[in-house]
Each structure stands twice: as structure tokens, then as C-alpha cells.
Amino acid sequence: MKRENKKGLSTIVATLLIILLTLVAVGIIWVVVRNVIQSGSEQISLGKFTLNLEIKSVVVNVTNSSVSVKIKRNPGEGEISGLEFIVEDGASTEVVEYNNSLVELEERTIILPLTVVNMNNIQKVSVAPVFMLESGKEVIGDVKDDYIVSS
Numbered sequence: 001m002k003r004e005n006k007k008g009l010s011t012i013v014a015t016l017l018i019i020l021l022t023l024v025a026v027g028i029i030w031v032v033v034r035n036v037i038q039s040g041s042e043q044i045s046l047g048k049f050t051l052n053l054e055i056k057s058v059v060v061n062v063t064n065s066s067v068s069v070k071i072k073r074n075p076g077e078g079e080i081s082g083l084e085f086i087v088e089d090g091a092s093t094e095v096v097e098y099n100n101s102l103v104e105l106e107e108r109t110i111i112l113p114l115t116v117v118n119m120n121n122i123q124k125v126s127v128a129p130v131f132m133l134e135s136g137k138e139v140i141g142d143v144k145d146d147y148i149v150s151s
Contacts, residue, residue: 056070058070078131082097088122122149126147
């Protein structure tokens with residue numbers, strides 16, 4: 001009769017161990033899934049989709065190796081912490097950061113110093129906003145406007 005008691009007791013202990021291991025596994029999976037969801041949702045912001053930038057004009061200054069870009073921020077939600085300009089000459093591309101924000105409906109002329117691209121062959125200038133996330137991390141948004149430089 002003692003043997004039957006031990007078998008019954010070992011079955012209960014084994015069942016409790018399986019339940020405990022299952023709970024631990026579910027807890028570990030939940031932590032991983034929660035972190036993935038939080039990091040992905042941090043980058044979603046209404047401003048990323050409604051922000052509207054427009055390049056009004058581009059003037060190439062060959063003597064100073066710079067490009068003067070007149071940009072306007074049209075109506076649209078979103079806070080930006082800066083802008084990224086992409087200048088292309090057909091063979092190479094240069095990215096220039098501008099670390100000041102534009103408020104809604106503001107128009108500003110920005111001078112971009114260039115070192116990589118061929119000043120005589122500049123073909124296109126593009127602009128992308130830089131957003132500051134709640135965590136303090138900066139994220140570059142999609143290109144909002146392109147300006148084709150006429151020869």
C-alpha cells in the first residue's frame with residue numbers, strides 16, 4: 001500500500017512541475033512579444049503621415065560649393081526636429097542634415113554646404129523630415145518632396 005501512495009504523490013508532483021514550466025514559458029513568450037509590440041508602436045505617429053514639405057526653389061552656387069534650397073512646410077500635423085536633404089548628381093549622393101525645425105506654414109531658405117557631389121551636375125534635391133520619438137530617439141521619415149534641377 002505504501003507503493004501506491006508514492007505513485008499517486010509522484011503523479012501530483014509531476015503534474016505541478018508541468019504546470020509550473022508551462023507558466024514560466026508563457027511568461028517568457030509574453031515578455032518578448034510585449035517588447036516587440038512596444039518598439040514597433042513607438043515609431044507610429046500621425047505626423048509621419050500628415051506632414052507636408054515642399055521645395056520651392058534650388059539655386060546652385062558653384063563658387064561656394066553650396067546649394068540654396070527654399071523650403072516650405074505646408075499645413076499638416078507633426079513635430080519635426082530637423083530635416084535631411086539628399087543631393088544627387090547622377091554619379092554620387094550627399095546627405096546634409098539640418099538640425100532646426102520648421103513650424104507649420106513656415107518658409108525658409110537653407111544653404112547646404114556640399115563636398116561630395118559634382119556642383120556642375122546636380123540633378124535632384126530631396127527632403128525628408130526627422131522626427132523625435134517619445135523615447136528621445138530620432139527617426140528619419142519618408143522623402144516628402146523632390147526638386148529636379150534644370151540644367
